Amino acid sequence: MLNKKSVKDLNVKGKKVLVRVDFNVPMSKTEEGVITDDARIVAAIPTIQYLIDNQAKVILMSHLGRPKGEPKKEFSLAPVAKRLSELINTEVKFLDSDTVVDDNVIEEVNNLKDGEVALLQNTRYRNEETKNGEKFAKELASLGDLYVNDAFGTSHRAHASNVGVSSLLPSAVGFLVEKELDIMGKALDNPERPFIAILGGAKVSDKIGVIENLLNKVDSIIIGGGMAFTFLKAEGKNVGKSLLEEDKIDLAKELMDKATEKGVKLFLPTDVVAAKEMTDSAKSEIISVDNFSDDVAGFDIGPKTIEEFSEEIGKAKTVVWNGPMGVFEVEQFSKGTFAIAKSLADSNAITIIGGGDSASAIEKAGYKEKVTHVSTGGGASLEFLEGKELPGVAAINDK
Helix, strand or coil, rough: CCCEEEEECCCCCCCCCEEEEECCCCCCCCCCCCEEECCCHHHHHHHHHHHHCCCEEEEECCCCCCCCCCCHHCCCCCCHHHHHHHHHHHHEEEECCCCCCCCHHHHHCCCCCCCCEEECCCHHHHHCCCCCCCCHHHHCCCCEEEEEECCCHCCCCCCHEEEEEEECEEEEHHHHHHHHHHHHHHHHCCCCEEEEEECCCCCCCCCHHHHHHHHCCCEEEEEEECHHHHHHHCCEEEEEEEECCCHHHHHHHHHHHHHHHHEEECCCCCCEEEEECCCCCCEEEEEEEECCCCCCCCEEHHHHHHHHHHHHHHHCCEEEEEEECCCCCCCCCCCCHHHHHHHHCCCCEEEEEHHHHHHHHHCCCCCCHHCEEEEHHHHHHHHCCCCCCCCHHHHHCCC
């Protein structure tokens, strides 16, 4: 791992420890205050429990959704405090304040006993949060003696509650961030080979940095999803009405040339599931990528491609996957993504899922427990795969 202090390097007994967690959980659209998936809360428990067991006074802070700098009831963290209390079997004091920090919150924090836990209101109720405003960072820092960043999902952003606070207090990373950096860092810097990257999703433009960085590290790259059509077009193929980034065709050519030059094998779909529209009722057909008619679009990889990709995955010792192979939210275009999820689950490789859509796909397919690591940060894991420094981690004290 990057040589950052871990929570275990801090003497937390009797100290007020301010912890940035990622409680940005999905909420029910129909029932008020109902959390539909508590995975992010569960992921933070090891760090919270460690601090409780070591007699710290724990003050948690997180954002939820996009309240855009003002208090909005639907973005309150009250349901999270309730759910966390149930999960750790300890009362979590919810310090509800529209300004996040006020005199009452300060008093409550000062009255915490060792081993007690409090949760602040949504940090994004203040617009200075996303701007890394110094005043807000100071208000937050005034609540604690020490700071721990355990929110990997927001570590690619420089906000008041991570970068701002860590410049004002002695700091360390929590167990979740430590695990992310260890597993993903080792895969990128010292992978067991063959090392394969599987990249999907809609757009090449979202993944340019990732492809460029990985071309220096992997033995092969598998490309599926909507972004594959820009590469197929660069090979001179007709892709019908498929998603295409015209302005990225030359770049796709360059990336393919670079792969050849570096001896990296690049796999593209050879057949696709095509239809006139992206619905479950649309009539779909399996076509070779050489046989596109002008009135259809490709929405998933076909059976032959699944076989070719799966065979390659079977040879790997390390696999990183970011982005689905098709429109997996529509049942008839989900087979490719789920088949790739299965081949990762069946493989003997170290398998790392880079957050976002791939994480929900692996869960939907029922293979979450069968892969080595599912990253908790979509954007953060992408930037990490690009080889960028994450500000929320860079700001933490070195060992």
